[in-house]
Amino acid sequence: MARYRLLGFVLCLSAVVCPTTLLACALPAPDGSYAVGSRAFQLEDATRMGVSGAPADASRVLPGRVWFPALRGGPPAPYLTTDEAAVQLPALARNLGYPPAETAALADCLTASGGTGIAQAPASGFPLVVLDHGFFLYPAQNTALAQSLASDGYVVLALAHPGDSVDVALEDGSVRETLLAPDAPALNAWRKAFHDAPDHATRTGLLDGYAKALIGSRLGDSQQVWRDDLLFAIDALQRGALPDALRPLLSVTDVDRLAIIGMSFGGSTAATVCARRTTCRAAVSLDGLNFDPALFDAPVGRPLLLVHGDWIAYPMYAGTPVDPAYHANDYAYERWVDVGTDPRIVRIRVPGSRHMAFSDLPLLMPGDDPVARYGNAQPQAMARGLAAVVRAFVAEHLREAPPTVASEIERAGFERHTPTQTRDWARAHERHLQPGDRAPCPARTGRATLPGPVRRTP
Numbered sequence: 001m002a003r004y005r006l007l008g009f010v011l012c013l014s015a016v017v018c019p020t021t022l023l024a025c026a027l028p029a030p031d032g033s034y035a036v037g038s039r040a041f042q043l044e045d046a047t048r049m050g051v052s053g054a055p056a057d058a059s060r061v062l063p064g065r066v067w068f069p070a071l072r073g074g075p076p077a078p079y080l081t082t083d084e085a086a087v088q089l090p091a092l093a094r095n096l097g098y099p100p101a102e103t104a105a106l107a108d109c110l111t112a113s114g115g116t117g118i119a120q121a122p123a124s125g126f127p128l129v130v131l132d133h134g135f136f137l138y139p140a141q142n143t144a145l146a147q148s149l150a151s152d153g154y155v156v157l158a159l160a161h162p163g164d165s166v167d168v169a170l171e172d173g174s175v176r177e178t179l180l181a182p183d184a185p186a187l188n189a190w191r192k193a194f195h196d197a198p199d200h201a202t203r204t205g206l207l208d209g210y211a212k213a214l215i216g217s218r219l220g221d222s223q224q225v226w227r228d229d230l231l232f233a234i235d236a237l238q239r240g241a242l243p244d245a246l247r248p249l250l251s252v253t254d255v256d257r258l259a260i261i262g263m264s265f266g267g268s269t270a271a272t273v274c275a276r277r278t279t280c281r282a283a284v285s286l287d288g289l290n291f292d293p294a295l296f297d298a299p300v301g302r303p304l305l306l307v308h309g310d311w312i313a314y315p316m317y318a319g320t321p322v323d324p325a326y327h328a329n330d331y332a333y334e335r336w337v338d339v340g341t342d343p344r345i346v347r348i349r350v351p352g353s354r355h356m357a358f359s360d361l362p363l364l365m366p367g368d369d370p371v372a373r374y375g376n377a378q379p380q381a382m383a384r385g386l387a388a389v390v391r392a393f394v395a396e397h398l399r400e401a402p403p404t405v406a407s408e409i410e411r412a413g414f415e416r417h418t419p420t421q422t423r424d425w426a427r428a429h430e431r432h433l434q435p436g437d438r439a440p441c442p443a444r445t446g447r448a449t450l451p452g453p454v455r456r457t458p
Contacts, residue, residue, distance in 0.1 A: 095136040258281060327417060
């Protein structure tokens with residue numbers, strides 16, 4: 001049961017067991033100007049040893065996949081390679097509590113687009129998007145979004161975080177399994193108190209204890225590991241220190257026009273890492289909560305798109321508020337007294353969506369009761385709407401394209417969220433909030449260590 005408590009905290013998913021297999025295998029076809037190619041790769045960070053349960057003498061190895069604009073003419077590619085499917089799909093069933101036969105059927109899925117070779121890039125090159133998966137999940141979990149971006153002229157790179165992802169095979173033939181360990185009781189107790197808190201004063205008062213509760217916890221360790229994984233990968237790309245599989249792409253990629261997109265825990269990591277790299281021009285969090293102590297009551301310093309599941313219909317945690325005017329992320333990424341006023345921070349809600357609707361799984365593996373797993377949002381429509389909104393946001397900040405995010409949000413049927421309730425509370429209590437007690441923003445300090453607690457007096 002400890003494994004499922006951890007999963008509920010980080011992934012916000014209740015295990016669902018379905019007696020029969022219903023397979024959709026229907027990713028939407030990319031609608032950009034390019035076909036899409038993909039390649040597997042592996043990065044190795046020899047400066048970090050024994051990470052996330054690896055042997056003490058083993059360096060940090062990060063397998064992944066890249067999608068890129070390609071020439072037309074190739075056949076549809078498999079959703080997962082034979083080797084990826086053999087290792088990752090049984091682990092996906094184990095991690096999420098899905099029937100093994102149901103996840104195994106994903107091995108037969110094909111993507112909607114295939115390409116032959118790398119397309120000719122514009123003079124400025126293709127911008128770079130780093131795509132980060134969710135806890136206990138897999139690098140290709142957002143292939144529909146990755147293909148949409150690649151077809152629109154982006155190079156999209158996704159990493160596994162071995163130990164916190166599904167089981168992954170490395171090039172030397174070894175397999176890094178998911179580290180199934182419970183989290184620290186102190187952090188579980190803090191999390192329950194925070195989400196059960198009845199009002200802003202109680203919740204914000206608990207934030208003083210969050211960084212302390214992270215110390216020595218599985219979540220605290222993972223937050224640092226994922227952050228360092230992405231920082232290493234971005235630095236390797238920008239230095240040109242790449243494996244052979246990625247070298248041909250480097251010449252057509254503008255690695256200094258960077259966006260980071262993540263789902264769930266990957267969404268939190270996307271914001272944290274983007275704040276620490278000046279070349280990161282935008283971040284997107286797909287139903288991720290903030291787990292970075294330095295980003296509570298502090299500006300993230302980058303354009304940020306926060307796409308929330310429908311917390312009104314399907315709250316992440318039992319007993320949490322279902323108030324349309326409040327989301328837990330209202331305490332993050334801006335000063336509380338200003339939250340909702342920075343036009344670069346866009347907060348939206350996708351009606352009818354549960355947490356796992358922000359992956360490919362509702363398109364590929366609906367099961368007998370898709371509403372229980374993913375909510376009642378129509379999967380194809382949500383996937384297309386999500387891709388359109390994300391593409392508009394990324395294009396505005398990486399290509400200086402005209403702002404069309406608002407119109408794409410309306411077209412998709414998503415709802416803007418403006419956290420006026422939190423801002424009004426903070427302004428009413430501003431005389432009690434001591435100036436200078438906030439942790440420094442990592443976007444300004446450039447620190448790559450876990451920041452200290454945010455000090456506030458509600």
